[in-house]
Each structure stands twice: as C-alpha cells, then as structure tokens.
Amino acid sequence: MKLALQPITFAEVQVFLRQWHAHHLPPQGWKFGLAVNDGSNVVGVITIGRPVARHLDNGWTLEVTRCCTDGTPHVASKLYAAAWRATRALGYQRLVTYTLSTERGTSLRAAGYRLVGHTQGGSWSCPSRPRVDTHPLAQKHLWEAT
Numbered sequence: 813m814k815l816a817l818q819p820i821t822f823a824e825v826q827v828f829l830r831q832w833h834a835h836h837l838p839p840q841g842w843k844f845g846l847a848v849n850d851g852s853n854v855v856g857v858i859t860i861g862r863p864v865a866r867h868l869d870n871g872w873t874l875e876v877t878r879c880c881t882d883g884t885p886h887v888a889s890k891l892y893a894a895a896w897r898a899t900r901a902l903g904y905q906r907l908v909t910y911t912l913s914t915e916r917g918t919s920l921r922a923a924g925y926r927l928v929g930h931t932q933g934g935s936w937s938c939p940s941r942p943r944v945d946t947h948p949l950a951q952k953h954l955w956e957a958t
Contacts, residue, residue, distance in 0.1 A: 813884075815855070822841075850884060856882065858878065
C-alpha cells in the first residue's frame, strides 16, 4: 500500500474527525489542512490553525489543532512532516502542537518535532467566562518544529 498526500476540504475533515478522533470535536476553523490516502480512501487528516494560546499567536507561529488517523501505520508522521513543510512554505517560522501526557509522541519525533515543554492542563472555565469542558483536562506536552 502506497500512502499519498492529498488536499482536503474543511467539510471533509470534519466528517473524518467526527468518525475517528478519540477525544476532540472538529476545530472551529483553520488556516489549512492535509490528508493522506491509501490509494482509495482517506486514512488520516491534519488541521493547522492559529495558536490557541495567545502568547504563541505572534504572526509567525501556527498550531496543529488536530491530527487523526484510522490507525494505518506511518500516517501520522507523514501528516506532521507535510504540515511543517507547508507551514514553512507559507512563510511561518514555527509549528506547535500538543499531545496528552499519556501519548508517547513517536510520530512527532519521527517527523522532526521536539518536545519543548508541558502545560498544567485543566479547565479554561472561569467565573467571568464559564465554559463546558468537552476535552481532556490532563497535563499536555508541547512540541515544536522550527
């Protein structure tokens, strides 16, 4: 089986993520996305957008907001590597992403990303802006490609 990159629409990404993503809904928006197919079906998608954390949103940084596969081997690392190449081609200098502390990051390491920090996790809800948490609240690892 030969894996190939392909373009994908935001609507197609949303359908794939709703079917396959383990712990997140599709993102609200994006700058761009990519997909990998196995010759007949899409087997993975990645979405890239502005950083969620305000202090990272400096105009030169983008964030992988979702990376999701159907379990086909090597798809995630292919998507992460392609996302960094596309990000650089658009003139950005940094691409970041987060993994749960329970995830090993093997695909990120294979694609050339490096672990640069950790977050405390937790809820974004506060009295002045209450929110309903629909995502994991555990500590996360911060990765970057530069």
